[in-house]
Amino acid sequence: GESVGLHLPTLSVQEGDNSIINCAYSNSASDYFIWYKQESGKGPQFIIDIRSNMDKRQGQRVTVLLNKTVKHLSLQIAATQPGDSAVYFCAEMRTNFGNEKLTFGTGTRLTIIP
């Protein structure tokens, strides 16, 4: 069956360092991927997305890499700040027009060490 998983449940990074959060997906038909950030007491917040016709996309301090060959997705956060501490979720979708559903992973808790 389909699944979206994260390699590590927790990750600690020194403030100012770069962090990489990984995600594996099993469905090769997935063509849209999205990263969310969830801070304590809040709902998930969009960070960045990528479609399967791309292998890299950059935002402000964040980069998402997609490797369709091994069905792997990663989120890189540059120069981490205390406000980056949160749980990060990847999600995948098969855009079958009219039946699009996001399937979420369990999340990685990122802790930024001052």
Next chain:
Amino acid sequence: ETGVTQTPRHLVMGMTNKKSLKCEQHLGHNAMYWYKQSAKKPLELMFVYNFKEQTENNSVPSRFSPECPNSSHLFLHLHTLQPEDSALYLCASSHAQAVMDYEQYFGPGTRLTVT
């Protein structure tokens, strides 16, 4: 603020109570969603509404009853819940699925405890 509000933020209810969760979005979206978030589990999609019509019921027990009176409001009516229903219930909205913009905007959630 994401433009999606949920009330109440916290709710404690007994198994024989009836309560409702409310979600409102101010983003002009036409699709709305209910998710359940339990500890150490992925977000579970419960219901999807497109243009006020329910398009997805992800095998949710009948003790959860959604209602979407218009594209801006979504309710989740609860009755005779079980302790295992305790979780964070998240509402989200997005453009209608015919529009190729798939980002979902989430509310802050309602933390539900069933005693």
